[in-house]
Amino acid sequence: MDAILFFLFATITVICAINMVLQRHPISSALSLIGVMGSLAVLYLLLGGEFIAMAQLIVYSGAIMVLFLFVIMLLNSGAEPKRSRHKILLFLGAPLLVILLGVIGYFIQGQIPAQEMVKFGSWESGPGKPAFGSPQNVGMSLFTSYLLPFEITSVLILIAILGAIVLARKEID
Amino acid sequence: MPTNFMPSTEEYFRILPELILTLAGVLIMFLEALRKEGQKSNAGGVTLATLVAALIAAVMAGGSPGPAFHDMVFVDGFGTFFRILVLVVGLLTVLSSQSYLERHDAQIGEYYGLLLFSLVGQSLLCVSNELMMVFIGIEISSIASYIMAGFLRDDKRNNESALKYFLLGSFATAFLLYGVAWIYGITGTTNIDGIRQALLNNLPAVPLPAVGAAAALMLVGFAFKVSAVPFQAWAPDVYQGAPAPVSAFMSAGPKAAAFAVFTRVFLTAFGPIANRWEPILWIVALATMIVGNFAALTQTNIKRMLAYSSIAHAGYVLVAIVAHSEAGTAAVMFYLASYAFMNVGAFAAIVDYSRRNEKFVNISDLAGLGQKQPFTASMMTIYMLSLIGVPLTAGFFGKFYIFKAALESDLIWLTVLGLLNSAVAAYYYLRILVVMWMHEPGEAAESAPEASFGVKAVLFGSALATLVLGILPSLVLDFANRSANIIK
Numbered sequence: 001m002d003a004i005l006f007f008l009f010a011t012i013t014v015i016c017a018i019n020m021v022l023q024r025h026p027i028s029s030a031l032s033l034i035g036v037m038g039s040l041a042v043l044y045l046l047l048g049g050e051f052i053a054m055a056q057l058i059v060y061s062g063a064i065m066v067l068f069l070f071v072i073m074l075l076n077s078g079a080e081p082k083r084s085r086h087k088i089l090l091f092l093g094a095p096l097l098v099i100l101l102g103v104i105g106y107f108i109q110g111q112i113p114a115q116e117m118v119k120f121g122s123w124e125s126g127p128g129k130p131a132f133g134s135p136q137n138v139g140m141s142l143f144t145s146y147l148l149p150f151e152i153t154s155v156l157i158l159i160a161i162l163g164a165i166v167l168a169r170k171e172i173d
Numbered sequence: 174m175p176t177n178f179m180p181s182t183e184e185y186f187r188i189l190p191e192l193i194l195t196l197a198g199v200l201i202m203f204l205e206a207l208r209k210e211g212q213k214s215n216a217g218g219v220t221l222a223t224l225v226a227a228l229i230a231a232v233m234a235g236g237s238p239g240p241a242f243h244d245m246v247f248v249d250g251f252g253t254f255f256r257i258l259v260l261v262v263g264l265l266t267v268l269s270s271q272s273y274l275e276r277h278d279a280q281i282g283e284y285y286g287l288l289l290f291s292l293v294g295q296s297l298l299c300v301s302n303e304l305m306m307v308f309i310g311i312e313i314s315s316i317a318s319y320i321m322a323g324f325l326r327d328d329k330r331n332n333e334s335a336l337k338y339f340l341l342g343s344f345a346t347a348f349l350l351y352g353v354a355w356i357y358g359i360t361g362t363t364n365i366d367g368i369r370q371a372l373l374n375n376l377p378a379v380p381l382p383a384v385g386a387a388a389a390l391m392l393v394g395f396a397f398k399v400s401a402v403p404f405q406a407w408a409p410d411v412y413q414g415a416p417a418p419v420s421a422f423m424s425a426g427p428k429a430a431a432f433a434v435f436t437r438v439f440l441t442a443f444g445p446i447a448n449r450w451e452p453i454l455w456i457v458a459l460a461t462m463i464v465g466n467f468a469a470l471t472q473t474n475i476k477r478m479l480a481y482s483s484i485a486h487a488g489y490v491l492v493a494i495v496a497h498s499e500a501g502t503a504a505v506m507f508y509l510a511s512y513a514f515m516n517v518g519a520f521a522a523i524v525d526y527s528r529r530n531e532k533f534v535n536i537s538d539l540a541g542l543g544q545k546q547p548f549t550a551s552m553m554t555i556y557m558l559s560l561i562g563v564p565l566t567a568g569f570f571g572k573f574y575i576f577k578a579a580l581e582s583d584l585i586w587l588t589v590l591g592l593l594n595s596a597v598a599a600y601y602y603l604r605i606l607v608v609m610w611m612h613e614p615g616e617a618a619e620s621a622p623e624a625s626f627g628v629k630a631v632l633f634g635s636a637l638a639t640l641v642l643g644i645l646p647s648l649v650l651d652f653a654n655r656s657a658n659i660i661k
Contacts, residue, residue: 107382107383107386108383144243145243145245146243146245146305147180147242147243148188148241148242148243148245148246148306149245149303149305149306149309152191152293152297152306152309152310152313153309155195155198155290155293155294155313156309156312156313156316158198158199158202158290159287159290159291159313159316159317159320160316162202162283162286162287162290162320163287163316163317163319163320165283166281166283166284166287166320166324166326167320167323167326169281169283169326
């Protein structure tokens with residue numbers, strides 16, 4: 001069952017990702033991106049990462065994609081004009097991409113035994129021990145061992161605010 | 174729940190410089206919000222005081238080395254050295270920025286806020302012992318730099334610079350993060366010492382191509398940040414387009430911090446697989462020196478020439494990393510310190526000379542500077558001689574220690590080719606001296622304004638540091654040698 005769900009949503013992710021790049025209207029691309037984010041969330045859930053699955057849905061599919069759509073609509077950008085691409089790029093690029101992915105896949109397959117590669121369901125859970133990706137575990141790590149990176153991230157957000165002030169200021173004309 | 178999860182006073186003390194910088198950055202945001210229309214901003218003064226306080230805190234924190242916050246950071250001699258270095262670079266940047274901002278009617282305190290936050294990131298990078306911290310530190314440092322590069326919003330070159338830097342920089346950080354994810358998948362830890370231990374303990378069983386892939390991905394990220402070939406293409410455009418004081422800052426501060434963490438990650442975490450990355454870095458170092466020096470030969474714009482020269486100097490530092498020894502680490506430290514002074518000085522010399530909208534930034538515009546402004550021209554002469562590596566300047570000992578370390582590690586060919594490269598470099602630095610001292614004053618030199626006090630202070634301070642490091646290198650080198658052992 002896990003494997004079926006995995007292949008189903010993995011396929012959806014890949015198709016949506018390819019569709020996002022191929023679409024020429026920004027709105028269609030953004031909607032495909034929502035598909036990617038949503039099916040990724042399911043993949044996380046399959047791996048037992050409940051917290052990250054929910055965060056993915058709320059933050060990416062929710063907040064960030066809404067912002068994306070706002071910006072696209074505010075800029076009122078239409079479909080990208082069709083550019084004449086060199087056919088040779090397509091002929092060379094597509095097989096090369098397949099070869100590259102094949103080689104990477106082969107390497108990973110060869111290096112890591114198949115039964116250790118993907119474990120569905122909760123990791124390292126047991127009586128009295130919260131699972132690896134559970135909200136309890138994430139919260140515990142976030143406020144104990146990863147306290148400093150967590151707090152420092154706020155500086156990153158402050159910079160974003162400062163940057164918005166600087167780039168949107170009026171004084172210079 | 175872990176028993177001692179509350180950070181102790183000592184742990185706060187070890188990140189005191191960052192705490193001071195962050196608080197001051199927030200304070201400046203408040204001061205700017207409260208500032209009335211037409212009132213002069215005093216953010217510059219606040220920033221200077223903050224940086225002095227942070228420097229003292231960094232020295233004091235260096236006095237009690239140890240880990241903090243669950244091994245997220247580890248304050249040691251190596252980290253303290255680079256912390257002090259980036260803070261000094263910040264100090265020089267503040268001094269050289271004031272007149273520039275005034276001239277472009279951009280005297281808003283947010284500039285200093287961004288500078289302080291950028292320094293928070295760099296200072297954390299220098300002491301971080303954990304790849305998550307490295308990632309966040311690099312992001313903080315870079316995002317603040319992207320904004321500063323485009324600070325004069327209505328200047329097209331500023332916009333070009335910021336946009337190129339932002340797009341390519343984000344892409345490079347993504348590579349770094351992907352590498353971190355790989356190494357976490359293999360070793361189950363993101364702690365730099367932990368990775369070393371995990372690799373040492375399970376070396377035969379560890380999937381080497383996977384570790385190599387992780388190291389390669391992280392190498393891409395770091396190589397971009399230090400502008401090493403083949404990820405150097407952004408540097409000339411960004412340094413040329415950004416405001417001159419910001420270019421000075423970017424070529425010294427973030428670069429030194431990036432080199433610090435580059436050295437720490439590759440010598441510590443990836444030390445066990447050194448035989449795999451050394452040949453790659455060997456080629457990268459050589460290519461970086463060659464591309465930087467030969468591209469600099471034909472430049473007409475001073476900032477662009479200094480950008481290519483900064484690429485070439487990154488190549489010399491990479492030679493010391495390839496040496497992979499304590500002497501090499503000490504050489505990295507000494508070289509970056511001397512490079513910071515001579516480079517910030519060289520950029521500072523054109524801060525006021527270039528006039529509004531950086532009108533005069535071509536090498537030919539320097540014609541006759543020696544006659545009209547002997548002080549600026551003499552200082553510039555010292556930096557250029559030091560960048561060439563003439564004895565009695567910091568640049569000489571910097572190169573000397575790097576190539577000495579390389580020879581000790583049997584990198585004979587790299588040393589020979591590196592020395593040949595620095596001979597090529599002499600041409601474009603000497604050209605500036607010839608134009609300054611031997612050409613008749615042109616339009617630019619005739620109308621040149623007197624440099625502002627802040628810029629003069631930077632020029633004098635950097636020249637003094639360049640000479641002191643060139644005459645008494647042991648002042649810094651002894652400390653560097655003592656703290657070169659970064660493996661715990």
